[in-house]
Amino acid sequence: MTIAFHPRRRHHVLGAVAVALAVVTAATACSSGSGGSDSAGQGGSFTVWDPYPQFDGSSQWAKLLESCGSQSGVTIKRTAFDTSDLTNKTLLAAQQGSAPDVLIVxxxxxxxxxxxxxLTSTEDTKADTSQIAPNLLAAGQGEGKTFGVPIGANTLALYYNKDVLKAAGVDVASVTDWPSLTAALAKVTASGKKGITFSGIGTEEGTFQFLPWFWGSGAKLTELNSQNAVDAVSLWKDWLGKGYAPNSVINNTQTTSWQEFASGDYAFAENGTWQLAGAKKAGFDFGIIPVPAKAGGVAPAPTxxxxxxxxxxxxxARYPTSAKLVDCLTNADNSLATDTTLSYIAPTTAVQAKQVAANPDLDVWVKAVNxxxxxxxxxxxxKYPGISEQLRTAVQSVLSGAQSPQAALSAAQNKIK
Structure with a gap:
């Protein structure tokens, strides 16, 4: 396979990266990425950077990387970074001409x-994305191009405590929209238990958790001050005001809100696929439903x-081998094992079906991801990071009582303009 490379693009990279570096936190220079002595792109070592420092060299993930390297005729030199460090290090490496051959970001x-x-595009690398769910692929698209292949996805849903709901006389099947969810929270709190917990912290985690309610209202991120957006933040504010959600949500991370739910006192918790194993160890019967949209149905949650x-x-000349590595890491044969290891839902319907067959508890997560x-x-x-910052700032202002929903969201909209 031959992949065209345009000399002009290299000049563009250096200039554009310099601009990008101006808006990220400065980081120390990193070690050489591609180790470019292998000019033919065959044999030798290929570098892979990933955001999975929790997986050491003995893990299934590391073994898959080694296997993909062997199948591609190269040795893998892997470096794992915390997610927050990876972007800065990649930008710096690109500026220095030492970017990794494969980057998982x-x-x-x-x-x-x-x-x-x-980044190169999938048009450059000839990567086949035809089987990938369009809504998942969209996260890596821009200007009519696709820049990579999703390795898997997770998202948010509502965990619920069956015992708490039963004691309050709530049938979870009745929870289909915002009014029915709020009615369920009212019954639970009247019974002496606690309603719902979530993460409303003023970071990306807070935005991530608010988006299902924001999008579920019909609001758009380009119109933060719409009536639908006001309805979404008002929902959270009303829950706090009536005691259906604790004031701690203002500072809760997804981890601390989960710890609240794991206490056994809460009826509902908004959290992610990654908490499924913890839920099974919580000591009480639980279930999972998608986040409901305002008027019913499933709210779009962020991937x-x-x-x-x-x-x-x-x-x-290195690109064909890099493309082989990408294909190995994301193909149907490896996707099931990979996404099981990473606690992700696969990005293709065929592998999703295998996941549900192996673990029926994942069915609700497949529906949520889709x-x-x-x-x-x-x-x-x-544009998203700036919009996200203003949105979560507005939510924080409303939850703390500093501003009304309309005033906070109008201020946020003015700032993103």
Missing amino acids: DNPVVSTLAEAGV GGEFVTVPVQKQS SAKGRTSDNLGT
Whole structure:
């Protein structure tokens, strides 16, 4: 396979990365990425950077990387970074001409790296994305191009405590929209238990948890002060005011809100796929339902998860081997094991069916992922971080009582303009 490389693009990368670096926190210079002595792109070592430092060299993930390297005729030199460090280090490496051959990166970051000219597109690498769910692929798309392949996805839903609901006389099947959910919370609190907990902290975690309610109202991220948006933040505010949700949600991370639910006192908790194993150890019967939209149905929740990408290299002859590595990491044969290891829902319907067959508890998560959307979708791209910051600032202001929903969201809309 031959992949065209345009000399002009390299010049563009250096200039664009310099601009991108101006808006990220400075980091120390990292070690050489591609180790470009293998000018033919065959044999030798290929570098892979990923955001999974929790998996050491003995893990199934590390073994898969080694296996994909062997199948591609190369040795894998893997480096794992915390997610927060990976973007900065990648931008710096691209500026220095030492980007990794394969980069696995959080999906909202793809647009930032693509706009900076750091990433090749799937058109360049000839990657087949035809079987990938369009809503998941959208998180890595911009300007009519796709920059990588999703390795898997997670999202949010509502966990519920069966014992708490039963004691309050609530049938979870009746919870289909915002009014019925609020009615259920009223019954639970009247019975002496607690209603719902979630993460409303003033970080991306808070935005992530608010988006199902924001999108579920019909609101758009380009119109933060719409009536639908006001309805969404008013819902959370009303829950706090009536005692259906604790004031701690203002500072809760997803971890601390989960700890509240795990106490056994709460009826509901908004949280993610990654908490399923913890739920099974909580000591009480639980269930999971999708986050309901305002008027019924499933609310779109934001997708979490990473894309496997191929950064721009000085030596274009390396691309065919990089493309083989991407295909190995994301193909149907490996996807089931990979997504099980990473606690993700697979990005293709065929593998999703295998996951549910192996673990029926994942059925609700498959449905939630198939209704989810990327945070940078709707052509937001690199505009998303600024919008997210203003949205979560507005939510914090409302929950704390500093501003009314309309005033806070109007201020946020003025700032993103």
